[in-house]
Amino acid sequence: MKNSMSRIALIMVLAIGMILPGVAQEPVVSQELPDQLVLDLQSAIDYAITYNKSLQNARLEVERSRRSIWEAIAQGLPQVDGSVDYMSYFNYQMEFNFGAPDFAFTEQDYLDAANATLANPIFASVTPQDLLNHQAGNYMDGVLQSMVPPTTILLSDQSTAKLQLSQMIFSGQYIVGVQTAKLAQLISEQNYEYNELNIKESVISAYYLVLITGESLDILERNVANLEETLEQTRMMFKSGMAEQTDVDQLRITVNQISDARNALERNLELNYNMLRFQLGIEANVDLVLTDSLEMLFTQMQAESALEIPFAMESNVTYQMLQTQEEISKKMVGLEQWNYAPTIAGFYNYNAKILTSGFDMNPNHLVGLNMSVPIFSSGMRKARVDQTKIDYNMAQTNKSILEDQLTLQEKQFKYNLASSLENFYTQQENREVAQRVYDSYRRKFEQGMATSLDLTQANNNYLDAETNFINAIMQVMNAKLQLDKLMNTL
Numbered sequence: 001m002k003n004s005m006s007r008i009a010l011i012m013v014l015a016i017g018m019i020l021p022g023v024a025q026e027p028v029v030s031q032e033l034p035d036q037l038v039l040d041l042q043s044a045i046d047y048a049i050t051y052n053k054s055l056q057n058a059r060l061e062v063e064r065s066r067r068s069i070w071e072a073i074a075q076g077l078p079q080v081d082g083s084v085d086y087m088s089y090f091n092y093q094m095e096f097n098f099g100a101p102d103f104a105f106t107e108q109d110y111l112d113a114a115n116a117t118l119a120n121p122i123f124a125s126v127t128p129q130d131l132l133n134h135q136a137g138n139y140m141d142g143v144l145q146s147m148v149p150p151t152t153i154l155l156s157d158q159s160t161a162k163l164q165l166s167q168m169i170f171s172g173q174y175i176v177g178v179q180t181a182k183l184a185q186l187i188s189e190q191n192y193e194y195n196e197l198n199i200k201e202s203v204i205s206a207y208y209l210v211l212i213t214g215e216s217l218d219i220l221e222r223n224v225a226n227l228e229e230t231l232e233q234t235r236m237m238f239k240s241g242m243a244e245q246t247d248v249d250q251l252r253i254t255v256n257q258i259s260d261a262r263n264a265l266e267r268n269l270e271l272n273y274n275m276l277r278f279q280l281g282i283e284a285n286v287d288l289v290l291t292d293s294l295e296m297l298f299t300q301m302q303a304e305s306a307l308e309i310p311f312a313m314e315s316n317v318t319y320q321m322l323q324t325q326e327e328i329s330k331k332m333v334g335l336e337q338w339n340y341a342p343t344i345a346g347f348y349n350y351n352a353k354i355l356t357s358g359f360d361m362n363p364n365h366l367v368g369l370n371m372s373v374p375i376f377s378s379g380m381r382k383a384r385v386d387q388t389k390i391d392y393n394m395a396q397t398n399k400s401i402l403e404d405q406l407t408l409q410e411k412q413f414k415y416n417l418a419s420s421l422e423n424f425y426t427q428q429e430n431r432e433v434a435q436r437v438y439d440s441y442r443r444k445f446e447q448g449m450a451t452s453l454d455l456t457q458a459n460n461n462y463l464d465a466e467t468n469f470i471n472a473i474m475q476v477m478n479a480k481l482q483l484d485k486l487m488n489t490l
Contacts, residue, residue: 036287037280041207041297044280044290045490048203051281055199058192065181065188072181076168086159086355093152110135159355160362166347169369172338180331187324194317199279200490204481206276211294212474213269219466220262226442227255227459233446247452254456258463298473303421303480311410315488319406322399329392336385342373409486417479420472427465427472434458434465 039047049055114131117123168174231251237243274284313319349366374381441458444450484490 036289037282038289038291040290040292041204044207044276045200045203048199048280049196052199052279053281055192055195058195062185062188062192065185069178069181069185072174072178075177076171076174079166081164081166082162083164084159084161084354086157088157091156157355159353161352161354163350163352164347165349166345169344169346171343171345172341173335173343176331176335176338180328180335183324183328183331187321187328190317190321190324194321197317197485197488197490201481201485203276203279204490205478206272206279207290207292208294208297208474208477208481210269210272210276210288210290211292211297212470213265213272215294216467216470217262217265217269219463219470220258220265223459223463224255224258224262227251227258230442230445230455231255234452237448242448243452250452250456254459294473298477301477301480303417303476306480306483307414307418309487311406311487313403313406316406316486317488319399319402322395322402326392326395326399329388329395333385333388333392336381336388339381339384340374342371344369344371346370406486410483413479413483413486417476417483420475420479424469424472424476427469431462431465431469434462438462 037047114128117131118126118128231248234243234248234251238245238248273288276288277284277286346369347367351362351364351366353362353364438458438461441450441455445452445455481490
């Protein structure tokens, strides 16, 4: 008995040891944050994919879906359960009394029974005296039996260690369930890819925004430096009688206004840096150094060539997710249809009896089969099948709607890119013209051939042209970014 308990305990320990490793989760990616990060655009994207906190949750979701597949598979594999129980009957004695019952036949009962027996042709040779002799013998046996003392069984304490092995033999729902779990893993991986695509878009957009803001700030700083130089020259001209106080005041106002705009843009630049830090998954105190220039990125993206690339709808992540959802809906129809099929399972029980009573009828070994057959459900199973078919039809319709939407988006995004390119070339020419006009008015003002109002107006026009040019660059880059996301080429 001790050997049996040892075997049971060993099996339980091994089972627990097999289960526990599956409970552990993969650790969340962590990083040693430096004081400064030097990043080009691609390294910024790679860093965000590794350390962005939203993507870390998406990776955990993928891992959870992988574990759910094993959960579905394990339902059809051998299941082993162990238990140990103890029961006490408090020395209860079960009594079996084999004496005559407290019951007596009447004289009429005996007379009717004798007449019925003698009337039967089979007992034609039996006399009434024979029946009396037989009745006397039976009566004597009953008297002797009543003299026997009652039999008792002492129900002592019981303890049993049980080991149960069960195995599914056939289940259509199990087969479809495993296939559905694999599709669920696929859709979680596609969801991760979708989240990753959004993070890439956010990082690229934030990176562009920092460069655009930095470029605008450089333009204002150069403009302020030029105007301050002009202001100093105008003061000297005023002292020598070649300019008026109004010219000095007008330039002073312009310098102050542009300086205020520069200070506001500096704060906006830091805000944009913080947006990029958030997408990268780093703290706000980490210094970022971006090595790619706006001009280089604008040249490398080859916006014009993107207009000629055909759209492959199957590469779009959203379309892939709806395709998988459609397949899952189709599998759900099969899953409900398998509810009409029987389920067969086998089992084996082993009972190790540690403490037994005097009345024990439980065997040590028990094996059996169980088959569950659905017969009638008042139409419930059919209703479930019909619902899943409707869900499948809706999934097909949703995919068709998305196909139309993606086709329209492709045309719209290419239209936006083409329009933004046209606007870019227009604003590029306007900036060059405004630069020449400003330089001309500045020379004329220094020679006394133009007023400070003319110079201020030319400077404002130049700044407007620079702002429009920077905005045009941003529009082209954003339009190209939207098209790349649609085609899943980020």
